[in-house]
Amino acid sequence: MKFLIILSSFAAAPLFAASGGDLNANDFVGVSFWLVTAALLAATVFFFIERDNVGEKWKTSLTIAGLVTGIAFWHYLYMRGVWIDTGETPTVFRYIDWLLTVPLLMAEFYLILRAVTEVAASLFYKLFVSSLLMLVFGYAGEAGLMPALPAFLIGVAFWVYMIYTLWMGEGKEAVLTTSPSVQTAYNTMMWIIIVGWAIYPAGYVFGYLMGSVDASSLNLIYNLADFVNKILFGLVIWAAAVEDKRTA
Numbered sequence: 001m002k003f004l005i006i007l008s009s010f011a012a013a014p015l016f017a018a019s020g021g022d023l024n025a026n027d028f029v030g031v032s033f034w035l036v037t038a039a040l041l042a043a044t045v046f047f048f049i050e051r052d053n054v055g056e057k058w059k060t061s062l063t064i065a066g067l068v069t070g071i072a073f074w075h076y077l078y079m080r081g082v083w084i085d086t087g088e089t090p091t092v093f094r095y096i097d098w099l100l101t102v103p104l105l106m107a108e109f110y111l112i113l114r115a116v117t118e119v120a121a122s123l124f125y126k127l128f129v130s131s132l133l134m135l136v137f138g139y140a141g142e143a144g145l146m147p148a149l150p151a152f153l154i155g156v157a158f159w160v161y162m163i164y165t166l167w168m169g170e171g172k173e174a175v176l177t178t179s180p181s182v183q184t185a186y187n188t189m190m191w192i193i194i195v196g197w198a199i200y201p202a203g204y205v206f207g208y209l210m211g212s213v214d215a216s217s218l219n220l221i222y223n224l225a226d227f228v229n230k231i232l233f234g235l236v237i238w239a240a241a242v243e244d245k246r247t248a
């Protein structure tokens, strides 16, 4: 029953989506938009169904993983259409998507810790506010509201601050008191935030800081980054949850 509800809500989505039906096989960026769109849909269905197969304390984390991929799926329907119809970068859709999904990913860290140990709410607020500021400056740079380089550097500073908070600060202290499966999940999530998230500033550098604006590199790299950081991130949590249940 739950499966049918999820599936029927997705079946309705394309009715509202932008067009962009005539994909050219030589348009690598366009093909990457299609691939990631399909993968996001599949991941969303997977995370919601797998909720039933994990222990109580992991269910909310899987719900959030599914919301992240579901929100992104919705935006990819439109971003794909903009790219295929106009060949332009769908900056506004991209940032609306990030504005919703990045704070949810930050909530994942907090929830995973809170489910198993004592952790102050201030950890979540720090991550929440700095992720928003990172994105605000990124948008200002991409939309031409600010020169591209200073906007980039300020954005990077907030990202580094988040890594610091999770890796050396409050996050690290809390995670040391948890079970091995939680620690593994946390550490893998950390690597995703460091290595996986680094793909985004790399896309920005190739897109805006190499002398001229390169929309193809920008979008190809951002699409790859979303695949890693939304789908893989959720799978890490799912794998830890399954392992936790098996060893319980």
Ligand SMILES: *C/C=C(C)/C=C/C=C(C)/C=C/C1=C(C)CCCC1(C)C
Pocket (backbone or CB within 6 Å): 098, 101, 102, 105, 134, 135, 137, 138, 139, 151, 152, 153, 154, 155, 156, 159, 197, 198, 200, 201, 204, 226, 229, 230
């Ligand atoms: C699902 C979407 C995710 C996880 C998006 C993450 C985005 C970033 C980590 C963006 C980082 C940026 C900087 C570090 C510098 C300024 C430019 C940005 C916004 C691309």
